[in-house]
Amino acid sequence: MSGNRGTDHPDDRVVVASNRRARRNYEVLDTFECGIVLAGTEVKSLRDGGAQMGDAYARVRNDEMWLMGMHIAPWGHASAAMGHVVDRSRKLLMHRAEINRLRARTEQDRLQLIPLSIYFTEGRAKLELALARGRRLYDKRQAIRKRETDREAQRAIRHRSI
Numbered sequence: 001m002s003g004n005r006g007t008d009h010p011d012d013r014v015v016v017a018s019n020r021r022a023r024r025n026y027e028v029l030d031t032f033e034c035g036i037v038l039a040g041t042e043v044k045s046l047r048d049g050g051a052q053m054g055d056a057y058a059r060v061r062n063d064e065m066w067l068m069g070m071h072i073a074p075w076g077h078a079s080a081a082m083g084h085v086v087d088r089s090r091k092l093l094m095h096r097a098e099i100n101r102l103r104a105r106t107e108q109d110r111l112q113l114i115p116l117s118i119y120f121t122e123g124r125a126k127l128e129l130a131l132a133r134g135r136r137l138y139d140k141r142q143a144i145r146k147r148e149t150d151r152e153a154q155r156a157i158r159h160r161s162i
Helices: 020-025 040-047 096-109 137-161
Strands: 014-018 026-036 057-061 064-068 090-093 112-121 124-134
Touching: 014 040, 020 026, 020 112, 020 124, 020 137, 026 112, 040 112, 057 096, 064 096, 096 112, 096 124
Parallel strands: none
Antiparallel strands: 014 112, 026 090, 026 124, 057 064, 057 112, 064 090, 112 124
């Protein structure tokens, strides 16, 4: 384990769950990494891959960042008394200035805070949070059209070079 926290590489991440619909339904403007407060059985369930982020979102309440709507399945080896509530709100760990900046952006520009993925780095659970703008149907169609034309251009370049 290195002493310098700035040497984290994306290769050190062990992604547990990702929100695949987020990039399709939202235009991601900026991303943030934040810690997440979890119970012991939640951590074990995450390591087993028991998380679903489909309808999850983040909000600022009482000057704190909270994650709502993320489902973490009960850990298989835990008794009912030692388990956790699967759909509870979970506190996110961010600096106060960052929380205030995100609150201002979401209130002024009508943006959303959407979780993109949850992963482990250096043994700690982290959440990748995106500041995003919702896409309308024609925006989604336009993105698909652009992606298809880029693929066709790449194919043409590949076939020309052969």
